[in-house]
Amino acid sequence: xxxxxxxxxxxxxxxxxxxxxxxxxxxxxxxxxxxxxxxxxxxxxxxxxxxxxxxxxxxxxxxxxxxxxxxxxxxxxxxxxx
DNA sequence: GACCTGACTCAAC
DNA sequence: AGTTGAGCCAGGT
Numbered sequence: 280x281x282x283x284x285x286x287x288x289x290x291x292x293x294x295x296x297x298x299x300x301x302x303x304x305x306x307x308x309x310x311x312x313x314x315x316x317x318x319x320x321x322x323x324x325x326x327x328x329x330x331x332x333x334x335x336x337x338x339x340x341x342x343x344x345x346x347x348x349x350x351x352x353x354x355x356x357x358x359x360x361x
Numbered sequence: 362g363a364c365c366t367g368a369c370t371c372a373a374c
Numbered sequence: 375a376g377t378t379g380a381g382c383c384a385g386g387t
Binding site for chain 1: 367
Binding site: 282283310314315316317320323 | 381382383384385386
């Protein structure tokens with residue numbers, strides 16, 4: 280089980296209406312200081328099962344996610360995410 | 362195996 | 375409060 284796999288598991292466990300920061304994911308993944316790796320891995324593995332859009336920056340702002348979404352994210356936010 | 366990159370975060374200016 | 379520099383991690387080249 281590599282760190283990336285752990286990150287995937289954590290992100291996939293995010294419930295609707297909940298958002299985790301890269302730091303939170305890193306902590307749950309086992310390495311509280313691996314926030315760097317989290318962003319890096321997610322960027323290279325944009326799996327459809329991974330709601331990367333639910334992963335935001337610690338300041339509460341939206342992260343990158345260059346995905347083909349865009350406004351879909353806003354819709355998702357309306358689902359329950361602030 | 363070493364160096365570079367990146368969707369980050371924190372502390373200091 | 376905004377910008378800059380430094381620090382950390384895993385993956386890719």
